[in-house]
Amino acid sequence: MQRIDKLKEYLQAQPNDSFLQHALALEYIKLGDDAAAQPLFENVLAHDPTYIGSYYHLAKLLERTGNKDKAIATYEKGMQHAKAARDMHAYNELQAAWEDLTDY
Structure with missing residues (x-):
């Protein structure tokens, strides 16, 4: 929890920092908390659609939670x-994951 607390503290000072949000989402995933991670990834991509790493992690999360169509998109x-x-x-990397999911 120390990393999560530290990242939250940093985010208070820089609430729109994509790197910090992405890092916090990854920490939540490590804890198995997809529900906390998902809105962070979605926020990153809504405000910074060029933050490419978040697409992979969000799609994997969507796969885990049974949202295959959203994961593919x-x-x-x-x-x-x-x-x-x-x-x-x-x-x-994205294409390989997409192919695995779509049985391309």
């Missing part, structure tokens, strides 16, 4: 942003 949107950013590593 999230992977696809992430692939679009990764391609636009010429981040082929992220694109390939």
Whole structure:
């Protein structure tokens, strides 16, 4: 909980910091708290759609919680942003996860 408390403290000073929100969401996932992580990832992507790493983690969370269609859409949107950013590593990771989920 120390990391979570520290990240929350930092977020009070910088509430729109994508890195801090993403990091806090990952900490919640480590605790198995997808319900706390999801809105953080969604907020990151709503305010910073080029924060590509959040697409993968949000889509995986959506898969775990049974939201297959939303997960697929999230992977696809992430692939679009990764391609636009010429981040082929992220694109390939998103595509591989998308293919696993869609049985492509």
